[in-house]
Amino acid sequence: AQSVSQHNHHVILSEAASLELGCNYSYGGTVNLFWYVQYPGQHLQLLLKYFSGDPLVKGIKGFEAEFIKSKFSFNLRKPSVQWSDTAEYFCAVRRNNAGNMLTFGGGTRLMVKP
């Protein structure tokens, strides 16, 4: 069965530190990839998505992610985090034969210390 793995469950950083959150998936076919963010007490919002083309995707709020097909990975990065980035981050994958269904990873809780 397809799975999406986010190996870091909790990450604590100081402001201005660099961030990289891992995401790996197990499906071998064509995929679309997403990162969602959930701020405390709020719903999930899209950060960025990859469908085709340049494997380095730029998203909102200075986030980016790189699709590395050979590694089945789609890691999320930000060069300098802010306290307001404290949130839970979810990676999601859509298989090309799965309609509009997404498979979500378990999430990574990021805490940024001021």
Next chain:
Amino acid sequence: DAGVIQSPRHEVTEMGQEVTLRCKPISGHNSLFWYRQTMMRGLELLIYFNNNVPIDDSGMPEDRFSAKMPNASFSTLKIQPSEPRDSAVYFCASSSGTSLNEQFFGPGTRLTVL
């Protein structure tokens, strides 16, 4: 567009009572998803509709849970009878092919079963 609308935003009920959660997807979206989020289990897909038809309900925990989508603009998730372990935040999301499969999430319903 107003986005995905869910009601109620908060629901507190007693064990054994029937609970009905409501969702209005974004107009024009043809896929609708119900998720449950808890600290212990994270984000779980309960059921997925496409063009008002249930496609995948393998995530529905048991027969106490049922979901309907009588038309393209309305869906319900019903729990009868409710149990304390059903306490969670329930999210509805919608998407369409023209949105490149991005799922738009509603604000969620926080359910507490006493």
